[in-house]
Amino acid sequence: MRVTDLTKQTAVVRNVQNNADRLQNLQETMASGRRINKLSDDPVGATQALDYRTKLSFYNMLKGITQQTFTWLDRSEAELSHVGDLLSRVKTLALAQANDSSDSNSRRVTGEEVQNIYDALVQAGNAKLGKVYIFSGSKTLTQPLVEGDSVQPAEVDTKNLESDLKFLVDPAQFQGRFIGFSEHPYVVRIVKEGAVGHAQFEVSDDGGKNWSRPKTLLPDVEVFNEEGASSDKVMLKLQEHSDKLGEPLVYPKGLEFRFEPNPPVHYQGNDDRRMIPTSEGVLQPINVTARDIFFREPDKPKSVNIFDMLTSLKRALDENDGKVVEQRLQDLDDAFEQVLNQRATIGAARKELNDQLDKVRDREFNNTKQLSELEDMNFPAAVTEMNMADVRNKASLDTSARMIQPSLLNFLR
């Protein structure tokens, strides 16, 4: 092989270049501490690293959401615990007033306290976190509990009058007002024609299917269903005299006064569950509604409408009726149970969230570890390689120097 100056020079330059290139790559790796600095360093590894990053970002979001949700759950729990305390207080009060030794005065004072507790319960049901009502289902910007008006004008119905009277009777002259709260669609129907004090009526609590036995019509009709479940009592105030003529008003047979069901407190929210993501594809409901807490579910036999129950208790206390107070004790226990169940739901959600958070943290740790293994430099290996590259570089420079410098000219004298 013929060696020429150009071949020597090219070889030297090429070798020095190669070594410098290797050193620079190593230096870049060492400086960044990362094995993958560009896509082309390891195309498969680089995209895997991106997937790990995506997961980490997702876990980070989950952690953020979960932390936020704890605030929500704290608030829910605090309110439910408050509701429980209030109901215990009612129980204590009711127990004290159930025995015969209590007098009407102490019952009246207790009644006032029950009213205060009632108001506090409505407030608890309308609890907010920021601007959001937490017990409203998904109608979170709507106040869930609204107190009804205890007075409503009676709807006068003439359709069951005897046919010849139907067109003669002006329903506008019979003005009645219902006072009180009930969930029942009460109907009061005149069964014997006459003025107040003479006419007779019967009451239905199911919109007119079943009727009570007839009673004499008085100016204040007690609309009351003895067999009804939540022994509520509504008053129907009627006029004794005609407005225009001042004559006694005659109530015709078949005239009906209809009561729109008017619970003391309405629920305006809905039954939607608020779902939050807790891990890949897992959603966790985190809310209970005011309906769950305070109202009766038709398919749950032991459930109680707490506001109905307290209204009834209050009236019994006002009316000094120790027996009804005693009857309410069982309802109070059920109500307490009902609230406890909702607290348990929230508690279970918290536990689930905690468990998922632990899992997410575990996965986050594993992911970070795997990511590090994937893209971080192996320091000892890199240092060893660096040393070797350094030695190689020096050796090549040294031999290059020896190869280029001398020429025949150096030896010609």
Next chain:
Amino acid sequence: MSTNSLFAQLDMGKRALMAQQSGMSTAGHNIANVDNENYSRQRVDLEAQHPFRSRFGAGVDIQQVQRVADRFLDKRLIAEQSRGGSVEVREKGLKRLEALFAEVEGFGLRNALNDFWGAWGRLAAQPETEILRQNLIDSAKRLANRVNGMHRDFVQMRQELNGRISERVERVNQLAGRVASLNVRIQQVDRGKGEANDLRDQREAALKEMSKLVHIDWFENKDHLVMVSIGNGFPLVNGRHANKLAASFASDEAGMFSLRGIDPKGISRDLTPNIHSGELGEYVDLRDHVVPHFISKLDEMASEVAFRVNRLQNSGTGLDATFKQVTSSFALKPDALTKPLPFLKDGKFRINLVGHDHQIAETYEIGLHAGKDTVQDVVDRINKTVANPKLLQAKVNSDGSVTIQSTGPYDFVLGQDDTDFSAIMGFNNFFESLDGAKDFRVNPKLVERPNLISTGKNLLPGDNSTALAMNQLQFQPTMEGGTITFDDFYNGMLSELGLMINRSHEESRNQQLILDQFQKLRNEISSVNMDEEVADMVQHQRGFEASAKFVKSVDEMTKTVIDM
């Protein structure tokens, strides 16, 4: 005159001196070009003078100054330049593309997407919180900027490549002119019995550089003229003349050059599809195939992200976000108005009337048929279903868009839509993207009123089902006919590019090795070894001295003869 005559011997001494001198001069020439890569070392061919009717030799004669070269090796070395130029440009181009993705550094599209889906998740946890809506808008804007930015960078890269193409064409023409003029000079020198060694070196250097720029076919004809053709037979250098390669604006894409060969009669021919190799061929390939491939992938992804998000957005409701009137972002062209609406699915499209209490007062269900209903059919069916022009009316506007308008006291919202009608037309879009990644942007109406962002359904402020579904899009198979996720698709793009870079890096290294090997072989034959030349010099010097001594001796002998 007998060779043995003293004068003949003096003549012989003179020729020896000249021969040594020319050897010296050639050594000097060689040493001077020791660093010149394109130089082929020269050698003086000496020949012993044939004695004329004598038994004694007649000294030395200079035969020629020869260029030491292996013609086949040189030809091979020139040919290999094309691939060398090609892989070098390819590697550089791909690395530039890689830098545009900026993915590993953490500023890439993946990062923007992660933030975007994450913002939906955070909003889902608190759909009533306005600051989180703003946060979502911000991350959506960043995503849009990233998508636009990548598209812009890719397009700009194509323009740069285009610029390179015209530069390279310029250089090819210069070199072609140079080869043609060297042809002329070499022919002249050859005719004058001179030796055009250095001109040939120059011509080969020009061919070498030209071959690096574009693949050439060439040969030297019997008149010593080099003929060069490119792009399947276009004669670029035709002996003493060079034709022109021109970068002229292509007819099919504004601003992009096509390569045309122009012959002396001014007739031009499109060579673009025939130029594959060399720097020029590679720039064309990067410009017309590689970069557009990634642009179209980006477009595909941006359109799908927009469509998936819009579909959910159009079916959902925001916070207090009711409409008096909506007009579609998408407008149908006149000829599309009479055709069945594309992408429509069978099912029901719903519009909800909303009262003053923000409760849904009435839901209209409009049944649509895929592949049959034109946009006018859909509008007619909406009007027929509502059946009360005093409440709600739909119409096709003159520009091909569709407007749904409340004409009475009610507002309205769009409801659950199984048909994709609302997403196809874009009544309440999240992203607007008519042309893929280029104009991908957040609907300005949403930027202005973040409460329009759909988080739930039926105007329930605490309903987060839509936001959750948005968050889930990240992990759902959405691309390529619903088989892979956005991330998978994008990873596919990245690893495709990464592997292309690795392959081209490998090819570039291999090609470099091949080139080095050929260069080395060539250098072994043709390049200068200083020691050799110095040794030659010493030899010539000594030879010269000896020859001078010889002349002096003959002179003294002559003197002796004269003094006799």
